[in-house]
Amino acid sequence: DSMDLERERGITIKAQSVTLDYKASDGETYQLNFIDTPGHVDFSYEVSRxxxxxxxALLVVDAGQGVEAQTLANCYTAMEMDLEVVPVLNKIDLPAADPERVAEEIEDIVGIDATDAVRCSAKTGVGVQDVLERLVRDIPPPEGDPEGPLQALIIDSWFDNYxxxxxxxxxxxxxxxxxxxxxxxxxxxxYNADRLGIFTPKQIDRTELKCGEVGWLVCAIKDIHGAPVGDT
Structure with missing residues (x-):
């Protein structure tokens, strides 16, 4: 989260991405594209985009607090869109963590198998590699025609003074x-594609974005309405 308001309120408002290369246990290197969506109830359209x-989708649930109402709504949206949902139990380092209870809660409320849900702590780093391995194993590679005519989805847009x-x-x-x-x-x-690139999470310039990749684009659009979210 890079906006002042996001840090102040502790929530994500604008979707953000990060791209990383991960060498998995099978010896292959995979490019992973993560999109951090708004989770707050006020931003359900942005989530769907x-x-x-x-x-x-990673269904990240607090191992102490359990499934929250908005988490449930976003998870159902992901399931309706036929996404592979990977349950993750976070904050297992906290004394109040009860991963077995929360895993059962996920199965009862959400209706997906959580018996082998990844247990991790984003704070200490425990289990993070297990999350990446699960992504490589369970989430299918992106579809699309690399040789076809260009088609891109606008996930989100924001105004930069520069x-x-x-x-x-x-x-x-x-x-x-x-x-x-x-x-x-x-x-x-x-418009002309003046600049483009990826987030690592730093904004890095690239000369091209290939089929399946997520990145940023600047093309001299002066008004935020010129790049509507959800457009092609």
Missing amino acids: SLAACEG LGVVSLIRIKNGTLRKGDKVKVMSTEQT
């Missing part, structure tokens, strides 16, 4: 290269 760009409108995008088909002409379908406006 983020999920539309994903193949799977760059103008920055859009978080998922490449559905084809490849987006710096300097390419892009057309926002709902507004019929055409």
Whole structure:
């Protein structure tokens, strides 16, 4: 979370992504694209747009508090969109943690098998590698035609005083290269792809984004309405 308001309220407001290369136990290196969606009840549309760009979802549940109402709503949205849902029990380092009870709660309330839910602590790092291994094992690779015409989904957009409108995008088909002409379908406006790249979580410039990748795009759009969330 990079916005002042997000830090102040302790919630995610704008979707954000991070890309990392992970060498799994099978010896292969996988590129993982994470999208941190808003979880708050006020941002359900933003959540659905983020999920539309994903193949799977991590259902992260506090091992002490259990399943919260909004977590449940977002999980059902993911399941309705046929995403592979991977249950994760976080904060197992806390004295109040009761992973067995919470795993049962997930099965009873959500209706997915949580007997082998990954147990981890984001604070201490315990179990984080297990989460990555589970992602590689259970979540399918992105679909799409790398050789097809460019098609990208706008996951979110925000205004930067220096760059103008920055859009978080998922490449559905084809490849987006710096300097390419892009057309926002709902507004019929055409722009040049001036800058693009990924978050690591730092904003890194790249010359292209390939099919299946999630990254950012700047193309001289001055008004946030010029890059509507959920558009192509």
